[in-house]
Every structure is written in structure tokens, then in C-alpha cells.
Amino acid sequence: MNVLVIDGSRRAKSNTGTIARGLEARLVAVGATVDLWRVPNWSAAPEDLDAALTKLAVCDAVVLVAPVYLDELPAVTQRALEGLYARRDELGESAPRFYGIAHSGFPEPLQRKAELRTMKFFAASMGWPWQGGVGFGGTSPIDGRPLEEAGMFSKQLRKCLPLVVADMAAGWPFSAETVARCDRSPFPIPLKVMIWTVNARTRKTARAQGLDLEARVYAGEAPAGECRQEVGAAPRRSHICP
Numbered sequence: 156m157n158v159l160v161i162d163g164s165r166r167a168k169s170n171t172g173t174i175a176r177g178l179e180a181r182l183v184a185v186g187a188t189v190d191l192w193r194v195p196n197w198s199a200a201p202e203d204l205d206a207a208l209t210k211l212a213v214c215d216a217v218v219l220v221a222p223v224y225l226d227e228l229p230a231v232t233q234r235a236l237e238g239l240y241a242r243r244d245e246l247g248e249s250a251p252r253f254y255g256i257a258h259s260g261f262p263e264p265l266q267r268k269a270e271l272r273t274m275k276f277f278a279a280s281m282g283w284p285w286q287g288g289v290g291f292g293g294t295s296p297i298d299g300r301p302l303e304e305a306g307m308f309s310k311q312l313r314k315c316l317p318l319v320v321a322d323m324a325a326g327w328p329f330s331a332e333t334v335a336r337c338d339r340s341p342f343p344i345p346l347k348v349m350i351w352t353v354n355a356r357t358r359k360t361a362r363a364q365g366l367d368l369e370a371r372v373y374a375g376e377a378p379a380g381e382c383r384q385e386v387g388a389a390p391r392r393s394h395i396c397p
């Protein structure tokens with residue numbers, strides 16, 4: 156099996172790189188030939204996609220590994236996918252099986268839903284058979300370390316990547332069991348408690364920094380003072396009208 160693993164993050168010490176390399180090693184261990192390709196940065200030229208297109212023209216399967224940034228694929232990754240789509244005619248009849256791996260800081264599967272749908276949409280646009288997507292939560296503390304060095308923070312990945320590889324090696328879509336097991340929270344506390352704790356911490360940090368978590372970022376600013384809202388007795392910094 157000839158596989159292209161796409162690393163969909165440009166961050167230094169990227170957790171996506173950790174996962175992509177972990178996946179690559181496990182695919183090689185079952186006899187696959189693997190190429191790893193990192194999406195180019197924002198100012199990429201069309202030629203920067205050449206290496207990926209060369210491989211895509213001959214590979215059996217492609218897997219996109221990408222983090223969730225603001226509920227979606229990173230902008231650089233979206234741009235790379237758009238670039239591949241624009242040059243899809245160069246791929247001739249090639250239609251590799253397309254798998255997705257989305258991972259996020261927050262543990263709940265909902266965080267990764269939009270990104271996985273985007274990946275599915277991309278596969279359909281390219282005319283590639285969509286083989287399903289899996290998600291991993293709570294990846295931030297891996298902090299770019301190799302999976303084997305990240306202890307409990309990479310335990311879930313180390314347990315589940317072999318399932319991912321087994322489905323890929325068999326030429327199957329991800330099974331319902333693989334999807335469900337990857338989606339489990341890696342933190343050994345109930346998900347509801349985890350969400351409550353993270354939300355409380357986020358609110359505390361926001362208060363300390365004077366940030367308004369309710370502000371609608373794309374709504375634009377009203378003239379200063381015109382639309383100040385009051386929540387209880389505390390004036391909020393936002394100028395957004397309700």
C-alpha cells in the first residue's frame with residue numbers, strides 16, 4: 156500500500172507533526188510505503204504543491220492529519236486543499252482512498268465535527284472515495300513531543316493509531332468501533348467535569364485579561380459608548396449591540 160500522509164499544521168513543535176510521524180511509523184511497520192508531506196505556509200506558490208501532486212497521482216490512500224483551529228481546519232491547510240483542488244486535472248484518473256484525522260485541544264467530539272465534514276466535502280469535490288474520519292481530543296499537552304515521550308497525554312493515540320492503521324491496511328473505511336474508540340476523552344475524569352473545569356478556567360483567564368467572551372467578533376464596532384451592555388452590575392467591554 157502506497158500512502159501519502161498530509162501534515163496539516165505549520166506550527167513549530169506541532170502536535171500534528173507528532174501524530175503524522177506516529178502514524179507513518181505504524182504504517183511502515185505493516186509494510187506500507189509512506190510519504191509525509193507538510194502543507195506549505197500561507198505565502199506558498201502553486202509549485203509548492205508539486206510534491207504532493209506527484210505522490211497523489213500514484214498513491215492508494217491519503218490521510219489528512221490536522222488540528223482544529225477556531226472550530227475548523229487551519230487557514231494554511233484550507234489553502235493547500237484549495238490549491239490541490241484547482242490543479243485536480245493533473246491527477247488524471249487517480250482517486251486515492253481519503254481518510255481524515257482531526258485533533259483538538261478540547262476533548263469533546265463536537266469540536267472536530269465541522270473539520271471532519273470539511274474533509275468529507277473535499278474528498279467529494281476531488282472525486283475521491285471518503286473513508287471516514289476519526290478524531291482525537293486533548294492533544295495540546297503533547298507539546299510536539301514524540302508519542303512515546305508524551306506519557307499519559309498520548310496514551311489514547313498510542314492505543315488507537317493501530318486501529319486506524321489496521322482499517323487502512325485492510326483497505327476499509329474506518330469502522331464504527333475505530334471512530335468510537337478514537338473519540339474517547341484521554342482525560343481520566345468524566346467529560347462533563349472536564350468541560351466545566353476548562354470553561355471555569357477560561358472564564359477566569361478572560362476576567363484577568365479583561366476579555367469579553369460574549370463579544371461577536373465579526374459584528375463590527377458600534378460608536379464608542381452607544382451600545383454598552385450591562386450584565387448584572389458589571390459593564391462589559393463589548394460595544395456590540397444585542
Ligand SMILES: Cc1cc2nc3c(=O)[nH]c(=O)nc-3n(C[C@H](O)[C@H](O)[C@H](O)COP(=O)(O)O)c2cc1C
Pocket residue numbers: 164166168169170171172222223224225226227258259260261262266294295
Ligand atoms: C489558533 C488556535 C486555535 C485553536 N482552536 C481550537 C478550537 O476551536 N477547539 C479546540 O478544541 N482546540 C483548539 N485549539 C487547540 C489545538 O487544536 C490543539 O492545541 C492542537 O494540539 C494543536 O495542534 P498543532 O500543534 O499541530 O497546531 C486551537 C489552537 C490554536 C493555536
